[in-house]
Amino acid sequence: MSDFYPEDLERITARAEEMLVHVERLKGEIDVVVGRGEAADGQVRVTAAASGRLMDVTLAPRALRLDAQKLAEAVLRAAQEAHDDAARQVDTIMAGPGTRQDDLDDERFAGLMEAFEASMDEQLQALEERHRHAP
Template sequence: MNDFDPGDLERITAQAEQMLARAEELKSEIDVAVGRGEAADGQVRVAAGASGRLTEVVLAPRAMRLDSQKLAEAVLEAAQRAQDDVAMQVDEIMTGTLGAGMTGADLLNDSDGFGNALESFGQSVEERLQAMEERRRDPR
């Protein structure tokens, strides 16, 4: 009995194309996410991108009055807050799109996390398409 419908392949292909297009949109949203953090009563401000890389460090003139240890601690604290902020933004983007599976922390811990997720998705689609093609050829 042949339970393969050629329309299935078209439907799955169309869904895969839509998902890949959404994945590209998602990547664009993540690429522009910026986290911000402050410390020392706002005298130290830091921004970080979705990769976790710092993109801006601002030290107010009053921050220079801190001793070197306190200033270093404030910079580190602001950087961690910025990284936490961008991770939360990425989590929200991912959860809104993919559900609760992948988090921003996953992406930040793996600099190629999004690429790996996209590759994994592509492999999954390819495996399903191959299985359908095999069923079409040999419907046993």
């Protein structure tokens, strides 16, 4: 555990706010991801959200000539492609710009947060002790 110094609080707060903004931006980008997949020579098309939820299934008239088993396999294949496409897009977003490390790296940040929480717990205990002994 590293020592916590009060002057680190401003850096911790700034880093936490920066991380929150970054996460919100990523969430906004991921929310609009649409994966696409197709099968049976393009006769079956599926779109899926990043969450994996299917958004649309389109069957061309020619796809309806397939027997039930082949049509089911084509829909499944197109859905898997759509999901994989959405996952690739999410991976690209997550690995994109804005994932930089600043001078307060994640390990140091975690250590500072741990020390800060411990310091706050000690101060809270001291306040509770004073309150119990107050006249």
